[in-house]
Amino acid sequence: MLLFVSVSSKAKIKGLEKIDRLFNTYANSSLGMIDPEGIEALCSDLGVDYTDVRILMLAWKLKAEKQGYFTQDEWQTGLKALGVDSLSKLKKALSDLEKEVEKPSNYEDFYTYAFRYCLTEEKQKSVDIESICELLNLVLGVQFRPQIDSLIEYLKVQNDYKVINSDQWINFLRFCKEISFPDLENYDATQAWPLILDNYVEWMREKHS
Amino acid sequence: MSNQKKRIFQIEAFKNRVVVDPKYAEKTWKILEHAIHEIYNHNASGLSFEELYRNAYNMVLHKFGEKLYSGLVTTMTAHLKEISKSIEAAQGDLFLEELNRKWNDHNKALQMIRDMLMYMDRTYIPNTHKTPVHELGLTLWRDNIIHSGKIQSRLLSTLLELVHRERTGEVIDRGLMRNIVKMLMDLGSSVYQEDFEKPFLEVSAEFYRRESQKFIECYDCGDYLKKAEIRLNEEIERVTHYLDAKSEGKITHVVEKEMIANHMMRLVHMENSGLVNMLLNDKHGDLGRMYNLFRRVPNGLAMIRDVMTSHLRETGKQLVTDAERLKDPVEYVQRLLDEKEKYDGIISLAFSNDKTFQNALNSSFEYFINLNSRSPEFISLFVDDKLRKGLKGVSEEDVEIILDKVMMIFCYLQEKDVFEKYYKQHLAKRLLSGKTVSDDAERSLIVKLKTACGYQYTSKLEGMFTDMKTSQDTMQGFCSSHPELTDGPTLVVQVLTTGSWPTQPSITCHLPFEMSALCEKFRSYYLRIHTGRRLSWQTNMGTADIKAIFGKGQKHELNVSTYQMCILMLFNNADRLSYKEIEQVTAIPASDLKRCLQSMACVKGKNVLRKEPMSKDIGEDDSFFVNEKFASKFYKVKVGTVVAQKESEPEKQETRQRVEEDRKPQIEAAVVRIMKSRKVLDHNNIIAEVTKQLQSRFLANPTEIKKRIESLIEREFLERDNSDRKMYRYLA
Numbered sequence: 001m002l003l004f005v006s007v008s009s010k011a012k013i014k015g016l017e018k019i020d021r022l023f024n025t026y027a028n029s030s031l032g033m034i035d036p037e038g039i040e041a042l043c044s045d046l047g048v049d050y051t052d053v054r055i056l057m058l059a060w061k062l063k064a065e066k067q068g069y070f071t072q073d074e075w076q077t078g079l080k081a082l083g084v085d086s087l088s089k090l091k092k093a094l095s096d097l098e099k100e101v102e103k104p105s106n107y108e109d110f111y112t113y114a115f116r117y118c119l120t121e122e123k124q125k126s127v128d129i130e131s132i133c134e135l136l137n138l139v140l141g142v143q144f145r146p147q148i149d150s151l152i153e154y155l156k157v158q159n160d161y162k163v164i165n166s167d168q169w170i171n172f173l174r175f176c177k178e179i180s181f182p183d184l185e186n187y188d189a190t191q192a193w194p195l196i197l198d199n200y201v202e203w204m205r206e207k208h209s
Numbered sequence: 210m211s212n213q214k215k216r217i218f219q220i221e222a223f224k225n226r227v228v229v230d231p232k233y234a235e236k237t238w239k240i241l242e243h244a245i246h247e248i249y250n251h252n253a254s255g256l257s258f259e260e261l262y263r264n265a266y267n268m269v270l271h272k273f274g275e276k277l278y279s280g281l282v283t284t285m286t287a288h289l290k291e292i293s294k295s296i297e298a299a300q301g302d303l304f305l306e307e308l309n310r311k312w313n314d315h316n317k318a319l320q321m322i323r324d325m326l327m328y329m330d331r332t333y334i335p336n337t338h339k340t341p342v343h344e345l346g347l348t349l350w351r352d353n354i355i356h357s358g359k360i361q362s363r364l365l366s367t368l369l370e371l372v373h374r375e376r377t378g379e380v381i382d383r384g385l386m387r388n389i390v391k392m393l394m395d396l397g398s399s400v401y402q403e404d405f406e407k408p409f410l411e412v413s414a415e416f417y418r419r420e421s422q423k424f425i426e427c428y429d430c431g432d433y434l435k436k437a438e439i440r441l442n443e444e445i446e447r448v449t450h451y452l453d454a455k456s457e458g459k460i461t462h463v464v465e466k467e468m469i470a471n472h473m474m475r476l477v478h479m480e481n482s483g484l485v486n487m488l489l490n491d492k493h494g495d496l497g498r499m500y501n502l503f504r505r506v507p508n509g510l511a512m513i514r515d516v517m518t519s520h521l522r523e524t525g526k527q528l529v530t531d532a533e534r535l536k537d538p539v540e541y542v543q544r545l546l547d548e549k550e551k552y553d554g555i556i557s558l559a560f561s562n563d564k565t566f567q568n569a570l571n572s573s574f575e576y577f578i579n580l581n582s583r584s585p586e587f588i589s590l591f592v593d594d595k596l597r598k599g600l601k602g603v604s605e606e607d608v609e610i611i612l613d614k615v616m617m618i619f620c621y622l623q624e625k626d627v628f629e630k631y632y633k634q635h636l637a638k639r640l641l642s643g644k645t646v647s648d649d650a651e652r653s654l655i656v657k658l659k660t661a662c663g664y665q666y667t668s669k670l671e672g673m674f675t676d677m678k679t680s681q682d683t684m685q686g687f688c689s690s691h692p693e694l695t696d697g698p699t700l701v702v703q704v705l706t707t708g709s710w711p712t713q714p715s716i717t718c719h720l721p722f723e724m725s726a727l728c729e730k731f732r733s734y735y736l737r738i739h740t741g742r743r744l745s746w747q748t749n750m751g752t753a754d755i756k757a758i759f760g761k762g763q764k765h766e767l768n769v770s771t772y773q774m775c776i777l778m779l780f781n782n783a784d785r786l787s788y789k790e791i792e793q794v795t796a797i798p799a800s801d802l803k804r805c806l807q808s809m810a811c812v813k814g815k816n817v818l819r820k821e822p823m824s825k826d827i828g829e830d831d832s833f834f835v836n837e838k839f840a841s842k843f844y845k846v847k848v849g850t851v852v853a854q855k856e857s858e859p860e861k862q863e864t865r866q867r868v869e870e871d872r873k874p875q876i877e878a879a880v881v882r883i884m885k886s887r888k889v890l891d892h893n894n895i896i897a898e899v900t901k902q903l904q905s906r907f908l909a910n911p912t913e914i915k916k917r918i919e920s921l922i923e924r925e926f927l928e929r930d931n932s933d934r935k936m937y938r939y940l941a
Contacts, residue, residue, distance in 0.1 A: 125923060167922045167929065174934065192892035192935050195915050 018085040036068040126163035144176040274333030289353035319346035387451035417467035429482035431495040470506040496559035525577030542591035585628035593635040672709030721778035760837025884939040
């Protein structure tokens with residue numbers, strides 16, 4: 001939602017100035033970008049915990065590449081897209097952001113982004129189980145509480161997989177959306193579900209027999 | 210003669226109508242009627258055929274055909290009624306004879322009458338669509354004799370009685386039967402069927418129902434089938450002798466149903482004499498009979514086949530899981546071969562090589578052979594035994610026969626890649642120890658494997674043979690270029706190409722000085738010729754022949770492994786050596802060292818060394834001495850054994866693991882191949898295609914395939930389709 005309509009470049013520059021000033025409040029001057037410390041500060045100013053899912057959503061909106069960092073470009077583009085140029089406006093926008101993410105057209109994109117955001121090393125393709133469990137809880141916990149709790153329990157207990165890749169990650173969401181729970185009746189192991197979910201379903205069925 | 214005019218001869222019609230004497234018809238008819246009487250009374254010889262024909266002709270001509278015809282009907286009917294009475298009057302057995310005789314008479318009479326009335330037959334009758342004379346004669350016979358109340362049922366019961374008597378063993382007048390039956394047939398197929406065949410079939414069914422019930426209680430399976438076969442043949446013979454050929458199928462159907470179909474289950478499962486008993490005892494005659502009888506009834510063969518299959522599967526399962534049997538791999542495989550031969554015999558001799566039975570045999574063997582995961586290893590050991598000694602002195606053709614039989618069993622294996630691994634190991638040992646009975650036999654088997662599994666399967670095996678040959682040539686070159694080495698220890702080197710031979714990573718131990726110098730010379734010679742190659746001595750695979758002189762001057766030639774040679778050579782310079790000293794100097798790995806020392810110090814007849822303490826096992830604090838009192842009745846003593854053996858449990862696990870590891874890239878290669886050509890494919894089809902492609906090597910596990918697919922997705926060879934999650938897409 002763009003509030004700025006390019007009428008006068010002066011107005012544009014003015015709006016941009018405010019955004020930049022806000023940026024500089026939190027940025028690490030030597031790095032030229034907001035670092036984890038800065039984000040923590042931003043969070044406390046916004047009144048949210050820095051592990052809150054809304055910060056993740058903000059990162060998604062900013063299309064932040066690196067976890068824990070916001071570049072100036074990302075900041076500018078993101079805040080412009082949100083239509084905010086002050087802290088108070090940003091605070092308000094956060095709650096709107098929640099609704100925006102929940103829109104079906106955005107949700108899968110956000111979900112995939114959440115995984116990518118965790119790939120901190122170059123060429124890293126998978127995320128460790130611990131982090132995945134936390135991420136699942138954060139991202140899907142509210143909407144699919146029982147499935148996520150059960151899945152997290154399984155992930156911690158099993159030892160076939162020590163990391164999760166993006167293919168498996170995306171299928172977790174599909175699983176929650178498509179498979180009836182807790183009976184898992186419409187799950188078909190001969191279909192193209194990742195093996196980890198086949199194992200999970202088997203584990204569930206054994207538990208409940 | 211004057212004034213005679215020449216007149217053209219003219220015939221003029223009667224100018225006045227000829228009125229036929231109305232009594233004429235009656236008179237003429239009376240003549241003919243009389244003639245018919247005479248004919249029936251066997252007095253035909255006094256008649257003039259020509260006159261009678263003329264009379265009949267005239268009647269028809271003068272439009273009295275109606276009278277003639279109806280007169281014929283009346284007269285004939287009256288006679289037939291008379292005949293009927295005389296037949297009825299016949300007593301007992303004479304009934305049929307009388308019937309037969311009267312029938313013959315009637316036919317003769319009918320013939321004459323027909324001849325007599327031929328003009329009517331040809332003109333009046335067709336015009337009026339009346340029944341021709343001959344047919345009329347049959348119809349009247351049928352209506353007045355056969356279907357007469359007193360005769361009809363008596364005829365049927367007489368016929369059936371005769372059949373019954375014959376079935377109980379009496380001799381009956383078959384000629385008479387044939388005539389009577391032919392009579393019925395002549396009267397029309399419906400007469401034959403209604404007046405005889407149908408009741409005949411019913412009565413027969415009842416007869417055989419009772420008989421089969423009796424037989425099944427008192428005969429065992431084999432004897433019952435013999436009886437059934439006899440009855441069946443009897444009925445067929447009966448038909449040829451005195452029934453309509455069309456009845457054959459119907460009566461045999463009755464026998465088949467009553468004697469076989471109704472008792473099939475009971476016969477097959479009869480204790481101590483049923484199918485299983487016949488199979489166990491190779492009762493080819495009985496089995497053949499069962500096959501021939503059962504093939505006549507619906508599901509007969511299916512029943513035999515099913516019982517045979519489940520019996521075979523059960524027997525096979527016991528064979529492969531019998532703990533006693535598993536101790537001796539060669540015996541295990543021999544039993545499989547024997548079983549196959551037994552059933553091949555049964556199918557060819559008793560089941561006339563029926564393809565469906567052959568298939569049942571194959572699927573059963575495939576089923577139980579693969580129940581035991583050690584089957585591939587054991588089959589390789591069997592072959593090893595044969596190629597090592599079992600085929601000694603056997604003719605070339607017999608060798609081929611045995612190898613072909615083994616190949617048949619091999620083809621049942623699902624895990625052919627496991628067999629390949631073991632075969633490689635065993636072949637390597639055979640080649641390197643020079644212990645193969647016949648090079649031709651070895652090569653012949655390779656060719657057979659190639660035919661069964663493709664070129665790739667055997668390329669490495671063939672590489673091994675090539676290496677052996679090349680090594681010979683290399684050795685020749687080495688010896689001729691180093692003539693100074695003819696005195697001194699003889700070195701024989703086999704150069705093995707890595708990749709073709711089963712890999713056994715090992716550390717090279719320290720060779721005795723005499724050998725290491727020699728080996729170096731060889732190495733430099735070889736590398737001069739083949740620059741860029743790398744050689745590493747496989748001291749765990751070699752052998753040595755050493756001449757030894759013991760305490761009392763006993764001379765022996767010892768055949769030992771390379772490791773053992775290294776150990777023994779140490780005793781040229783020391784009387785006593787501790788385990789640790791030996792270990793240090795030779796650098797032989799501990800487990801191998803212990804095994805070598807054990808075979809040299811603790812085995813009777815091979816104990817060239819003595820150890821203290823004299824315990825059975827090798828301890829790290831043991832000391833070793835030469836056994837000066839060593840004695841053996843043989844000059845040449847074999848101490849080391851490099852013979853192929855059944856693997857120990859941990860070895861087996863290791864091999865299995867290596868096989869599983871090897872399968873992963875094969876599965877991936879198959880997946881990539883398939884996806885490359887199809888571009889997009891759904892999950893179930895990939896599984897099916899991959900399984901099919903790998904079938905000749907092993908049975909691919911769907912879970913394993915799924916794992917490989919996921920791995921390929923992670924490495925970005927494939928991706929899941931965005932819209933249809935069941936589909937995979939190839940990423941170029």
